[in-house]
Amino acid sequence: MSKKIWVHAEVADGKIANVTYELLSKAYDLAGEMGDGTEVEATLVGSGLEEEAGHLARFGAKKIYLADDSKLKLYSPVIYAPILADLAAANSPEIYIFGATATGSALGPAVAARLKTGMAAHCVNLLLDERKQLKALVPSFGGKVIGEILCPSKLPQMASVKPGIFVKKDPVPMPKRVEKVDLGVYEKLFDAKGLEAVGVVRRPPEGLPLNEAQVVLCGGYGIGSQENWNTLEKLAHLLGGATASTRPAVDEGWTGEHNMVGTSGQSIRPKVYIGFGISGATHHICGMNESGVVISVNRDEESPIFQVSDFLVQGDVNVILPALLEAVKSEME
Amino acid sequence: MTYNIAVCVKPVPDPKHYDKVTIDPVRKTITRTGIPTLLNPVDKNALEAALQLREQYTGTVTAISMAPPDAGEILREALAIGADEAYLLSDRAFGGADTLATSYTLFHGLKKLEAAKGYSFDFVLCGCESADGATAQVSSQLGEWLGYPHLWNVFSLQEVDPKTFSIKTKLENGYMEWRAQAPLVLGVSRELNKPRFTSVMGIMKAKNKPLQVWGREDLPEAKDEFLGLKGSPTQPGEIFTPDMKRSGKVLAGTPEEIAGRIVTILRANGVVVGG
Known part of the structure; x- marks a missing residue:
């Protein structure tokens, strides 16, 4: 079975967030470098995203794991983290990348904790070492020092990257291959008490993004x-x-x-x-x-x-x- | 309502001095000589939130840190600001921990405390990130170890009724709103509140408040495979200071001449100025 590099697709207001395309573009390059037919795949969680999944394919995701349910419309760590951790445990990607956004910065480490694996935060670059393992470059002390972070003995090797770090490639026409996630086992969590996502309020962006x-x-x-x-x-x-x-x-x-x-x-x-x-x-x-x-x-x-x-x-x-x-x-x- | 609250705090080198951080070229280690150690700034917002909850309801505020032995000082500061008790988890066996091992150690510190106190924590509050490493991962991972819901980048925490809170977390261009009940782990942002100042009275009182150090043997339930360097799936490789130096050509002249040269540079780099 070929190796896999995963990108978690972030959704904002029902659309795939731009950072996802940046990460897919980088993952595509890393997959090429890794060789042996390594494939890029994506995870996508939300509601009514079948159409959007097509965009992920055009940016290089050979397969999209889609957890789609009206109850998943809003992000909640209580439901999203177990879904993604279980998917990763079942499919064993080598690398799993999240956007270091407000949501990804909370969700990614939660998934990592469930998988008992390592996650490099806010990476400024992702490289492969001579053994083709992930070498993440991570700033500390406000960017004064850059350190390499490796995850040598656990999989997936996880990383988060801020929007704007990688450059988005041009999309190419590509049919999408979607694997729907069976959500039956998560029914219990849908109605869990304790934490309920009420809504999202967007402040209209002032001027050009x-x-x-x-x-x-x-x-x-x-x-x-x-x-x-x-x-x-x-x-x-x-x-x-x-x-x-x-x-x-x-x-x-x-x-x-x-x-x-x-x-x-x-x-x-x-x-x-x-x-x-x-x-x-x-x-x-x-x-x-x-x-x-x-x-x-x-x-x-x-x-x-x-x-x-x-x-x-x-x-x-x-x-x-x-x-x-x-x-x-x-x-x- | 009574709320028992734990606040996780971390000693960090003063962020104002990060331009003085250097790398020892031989030993390949970070040199931070002369940079004072502080209570991580946003941890003060977490502490403030805890104190406000204690004031509004009743309850206890316990500060906890996993850090080297000299971190007693920042815990003493947390006591001076208003925490009731403080615990320092410090042992060579905890050293070299990444966020997964750090959150695991804190988890076991909290479990041990709960067993000793005969209550469980309703809120575990953390600053949303540390100034030095800034991974911002510990609060979410601590939530997972504890099995509690966790929210990160919390900038508003309001009572709906004494058992239910309306919480807001930051998003790009907006925010997300939540309804939540304890137990919860919250990574709070600096916008949540304005931390109070340390009073002289507080400093006096802090001297008599309990500050306990726990080592490896105090956390017998914790497994070696998840502690310290051994329990850290991430390992550091090389470190370097990025070279971002640019040529630095001086633009001189009258303000009008300088403005004209900037316009020229803008145009030369593809920016449309005046059609």
Whole structure:
């Protein structure tokens, strides 16, 4: 029997989340490297997902294990974890990858605990060692240190990866092969007391999603005021880009947490990143260092962000930001 | 209602100083000389949630940590903030633990405590992640070992009735809402509450509160195959500091000139400026 690399497909509002396609794309490459006809497969849990399963096939999943029931519409660790752990125990994948999303970060380790196997969290890369075992690269100390995490004696070797780390390939037409999971044995859990998922509330995304923006304007503590933040928003809008933030900017209340970049936020790789008033704490750099070109504006010439910038402006955000807004405006006339 | 609450805490190097973390090139170990040790910041939110529950209802708050012997200090801090008792699980046999072995050790510490106290914990609260390793896996895995429902990234915990809670967990662009009853394991986020400050009175009181250290022999029910390095399915390989250095060309001139050069760079990299 050929080896298998599994990806757990995350569902948000009835659709497969983008991170799943990124993970499938990486899994496809790893399967090629592993050789011997290694196949990529996916697990999918939710309600009314038969159609969506087709997308997984187009991104390389040779087989999709689908647990589909109206009672599975909302994520719950009480039901999802046993379903996935039992599937993995029965089918013995070599590797099992989850998105390090809000849901995946809770579900993945629960599945790992049930399987008594190891899981590398928030990996920034997944490689194979000379024995074709998973070598996960994991940041710690806010990204200052990268460590290899191996899982040498247990299967599956599990890992979680944030959205935006891997690049999604183009889908190719492919018929889907779905294996429906028999949910009879889980009936008891459906009605279990103690924890009930009530609903999901989405805040409408403000502006362009960060991971789709080609230019990202990121503001840090050095932005200094709500007024400057508003200028940043205006500029991002004119450029067809998005704003991003660091933790201190969120703490100041200039913006919400939704567009925070770094180890406790998102990972981005826009064509151009411009940082305003960002000192460059490792927590933040870890989330933006894959950007195409990095431009930084900061008053302090000692700012660590300058070390990781292609272009640097040692200057006052209060002056540079309005000047840039004017320059862009005049180009539009 | 009476709620008995356990709060899992961890000593971490102060995150403000992570730029000083280096790797010993010969021994291939992490050097963190001179970086002070703190109670993991978000663990304070877990402790605060526990104290608020104790105040709203009645009950007990027990702080527990699996850490090296010098972690007594952060447990003393937890006592000063308001925990009733503290337990440190510390033994060479627990060392080298990954999240699975860590959560297993905490699980057995809690079981032992429950047996000693004659009650079971209604809430087990953890910070949703540690500042240093930041795997964020321990709370979920502890929930699995305990066989309790677990939620992660909890930013709201409200009473519906004294036995039922409305809980919100963060999602990308939104949140998920839950109805839940004890027993529960919750990994809480920093938005859940504002941790109280340590008072002088608290520090005085903490000196007389029980702080006990338990070793391997104190957890006889725990199996060696799940403890410490041996019980850790993940093993660390090489470590390195990523080289993210870029060329750092200086853009100088008047603000207008600098703005013009940025526009040029934007265009050169495929960003449409002004059609």
